[in-house]
Amino acid sequence: MAIHHDLTSLAHECADCPIRHRAVCARCEADELARLEQIKYYRSYQAGQTIIWSGDRMDFVASVVTGIATLTQTMEDGRRQMVGLLLPSDFVGRPGRLTAAYDVTATTDLVMCCFRKKPFEEMMASTPHIAQRLLEMTLDELDAAREWMLLLGRKTAREKIASLLSIIARRDVGLKKGPAQGSIVFDLPLTREEMADYLGLTLETVSRQISALKKDGVIELEGKRHIIVPNFDALVEQAGDDNDGGFLV
């Protein structure tokens, strides 16, 4: 099992952790990290695997180390809405709550750094640095959710697609450092259907709008997933956002 191999190869020290400086542990001092290190454990999931079902008892919280996961809500008749996209360093679970409120699914192969909830909560109570960082991250998520509310409530299908693409592009560029103008290249981490669930559209509409953006020269496609953005500002324009600064985070 490749999984076991991954698990061991990833059971690293926090000091080497790729999300060390962004995750919930970002502000911890060496001694605090040492305590976290004692209660942490890694888990791997394969692409497509459901990590948690909404309503399930959940006795751990976790940070995404590598890979991408989604948070979705489903109505009785099957309508689905994605309510969060979890990237490396994002936090999963809610201290003080027994059951999961959403389905959590691994979109790609995924590694999470888990903490059993009880010990984590105890540590939170005694370690302000963790609670502080979690508050900061939660406030950021709340802002992101509210930006998404504007998208879902008021944007057109084309604007929704352009917004999603520019968010993904920005993140990729962010990792690759600096506000790169000129052409940007990235891979979509989501299927058309997942994009539709995120944007409150049908997968057909997603497909059509991507084709339209391609026809209009805003993006280029290589295969189904590989996107080339020749002019990032032009894409942002299509998203309908205030394109002032935008470097708050």
Add this chain to the structure above:
Amino acid sequence: MAIHHDLTSLAHECADCPIRHRAVCARCEADELARLEQIKYYRSYQAGQTIIWSGDRMDFVASVVTGIATLTQTMEDGRRQMVGLLLPSDFVGRPGRLTAAYDVTATTDLVMCCFRKKPFEEMMASTPHIAQRLLEMTLDELDAAREWMLLLGRKTAREKIASLLSIIARRDVGLKKGPAQGSIVFDLPLTREEMADYLGLTLETVSRQISALKKDGVIELEGKRHIIVPNFDALVEQAGDDNDGGFLV
């Protein structure tokens, strides 16, 4: 000015405060409250007044004491989306951020308990009870925002209206104690246009769907704002929610 009268009449001790047990100060001990008391001040706003404009420098945070305020986002071309409804005890502002991210508007006459940001942040750092409570409240808001994402992305106009009505009704009933079955009565705190901005609809569609719910006997109207719900379960049914339990908060 009635405002000055309100200000003085409301400059009460925290111990008598109507939101004492729900607001950001809920967990504070007597000595902590005493410190808060020294840095707090009340402000009143009239219905319709804008409290903060998005992008403005914001040098205070606050709790809503009485009245209702809204958080809205506006696109360049005027499309508006409400991203939050602030009720008594809700918190306004974000520690650690310089400028407001949304427009904040008083929907009714409003009284807020304000703290200058700097002293509040200092207190937060030294008073875990405040940070803990703020984290809890922020997580609740995040859940609410995500529920709203499902509404905005996937619900029909009729379901949106029914959802909003049942949320408002539930809150009113909540204040009036216990899960009252039988008929529920309340006043809409929002105009049709505000409802539309909250629900991602036009005001005409809001009006039509309210009329439709009335015609179908799900609600009754007295005037434009006074709503009678003869059978609350029937209303919840129309909202399309999983109507299991639902008593998590």
Add this chain to the structure above:
DNA sequence: CGCAGAATTGATACATCTCAAGCTGGGTGG
């Protein structure tokens, strides 16, 4: 009384959904 803001109602337009058919590319088994 009459005005103004709020709400309702009607007729039509249009964006997106729905249903349906076909395409594409990578993996698999014969």
Add this chain to the structure above:
DNA sequence: CCACCCAGCTTGAGATGTATCAATTCTGCG
């Protein structure tokens, strides 16, 4: 190595829900 298969995707045609534009009607108030 080829043929097939299938999930993911694209494209088309028509249906439908909501927006848009436009008249009224209500309601409270100066």
